[in-house]
Amino acid sequence: DRLTLAAADGYRLSVRSAPLAEPVSEPLSVIVPARAMVELARISAEEENPILATVTPDQNRILFQLTNVVLVSQLIPGNFPDYEQIIPRERKTRTTVGTSDLLKACRTAQIFAREGADITQLHIHPESSRLVVSASSAETGDDETELKATIEGEPIDIAFNVRYLIDVLSVIDNPQVVLDTISPSRPGVIRPAGEEDFTHVVMPMHLGQ
Structure with a gap:
């Protein structure tokens, strides 16, 4: 029961994972616009309570509920590339x-x-x-x-x-x-x-x- 965030452009890829405060009933993968994540990071910098993220049933929007703010963002349709294939599994x-x-x-x-x-x-x-x-x-x-x-x-x-x-x-x-x-x-x-x-x-x- 973990949250995994992945972001990429043509030159770099970042993957960050963290445990969820509560388990989810089934796996879910969505694409959130980068601007929404930047705004979420800004408004949650001093947030002490867990952030509740909810995806609408039609999977068109995501809501981030903070103590005093609710951030709503449209989701990007489609599937995110398989970033696991980009990460090298060997090293010299x-x-x-x-x-x-x-x-x-x-x-x-x-x-x-x-x-x-x-x-x-x-x-x-x-x-x-x-x-x-x-x-x-x-x-x-x-x-x-x-x-x-x-x-x-x-x-x-x-x-x-x-x-x-x-x-x-x-x-x-x-x-x-x-x-x-x-x-x-x-x-x-x-x-x-x-x-x-x-x-x-x-x-x-x-x-x-």
Whole structure:
């Protein structure tokens, strides 16, 4: 009896699950507009009581009942893509690093990466337990930040859109974050260390030779 939220665009996927306050009689899957979820997050920031979500019998609308507010949203018809197939089930390298350290390094790299489509490279070195975050700019030069990390597996150089990394690292409150990678051309998987209820998949960026 869990609630699973999944959101995706063409470059990333986030999946978050949480236990329900009360069990439901049967499974249900609906597509809620992103704007409605953003508004729900805003108005429920200080809500102390459980939120009651009700789908109308025709499955055209969903109602979120808070203590003093009821939010009603239209539902999007159709079926959400099978996101489970997008999440890689294997890995060749697992990197565990401080969340705030990596976030700080990415924010610094973003200054240099803006001119280059926000491309930021992660150089993962298991033999020396180092994660190097780098970005380049013709105008402002090069940036490189070296972080200590716990690394299992093979060395790898992989590039991501740094804005996507900043977005996910900004919402992880665990002091450690895990990055699983397979190859420079396969998606990376980011999770809070020791937690399985949040998974973020991000597509890599391909560098011209």
